[in-house]
Amino acid sequence: MEKIFVHGKDIPLQDLGGGTSRRILSYGEAMMQVEVHFEEGACGSVHTHPHTQTTYVLEGEFEFTVGDQKDIVRPGDTVYMPSGVPHGCVCKKAGTLLDIFTPMRDDFLK
Numbered sequence: 001m002e003k004i005f006v007h008g009k010d011i012p013l014q015d016l017g018g019g020t021s022r023r024i025l026s027y028g029e030a031m032m033q034v035e036v037h038f039e040e041g042a043c044g045s046v047h048t049h050p051h052t053q054t055t056y057v058l059e060g061e062f063e064f065t066v067g068d069q070k071d072i073v074r075p076g077d078t079v080y081m082p083s084g085v086p087h088g089c090v091c092k093k094a095g096t097l098l099d100i101f102t103p104m105r106d107d108f109l110k
Contacts, residue, residue, distance in 0.1 A: 002028040008035065018042055019091070024108055032104035038062070038091035046088035051101040053081040060095010064088070 006026045013021040019042030025033040038044075038060065046065060055064075057077045064071055064079050066087040073079055075095075081087045 013037065020044070022108075027104045030103050032101045032108070034099045034101070034105075034108065036097045036099055038089075038095055038097070040091055040094045042091045044089040046086050048084055048086050049105075050083050051103060051105060052083050053087075054100045055079040055081070056098040056100075058096040058098055060091060060097075061093040062089045062091055062095065062097070 003026065008023060008025065011023045011025065013023050015021050019039035021037045023035040023037075025035060027033065035058075036044075055078060057073050057075050057079075059075055061072060061074050064073055064087065066079060066081050067085045071079075072092065079087075
């Protein structure tokens with residue numbers, strides 16, 4: 001994609017099921033930015049991937065597990081997930097996360 005400007009209003013949300021949806025925003029070979037919406041009680045199941053990920057909480061409240069650590073995060077908080085480390089979350093209050101991956105997630109584009 002490597003567009004210089006991406007307007008979120010022009011990108012539809014993709015329903016992922018289970019109370020989650022996402023909008024793939026900017027990306028290039030080295031990086032990808034994704035907005036993820038959660039309904040209260042929705043889960044991001046524990047998983048791993050080779051990408052390094054950071055997550056910024058835009059709104060809501062989430063309980064994240066990264067490796068053997070667990071914490072509650074709220075707007076303005078961030079979470080760092082190293083490559084290959086199991087991680088997941090449970091949405092405690094409906095909200096939105098901004099995920100950034102490096103390199104980009106090719107699997108999200110298929």
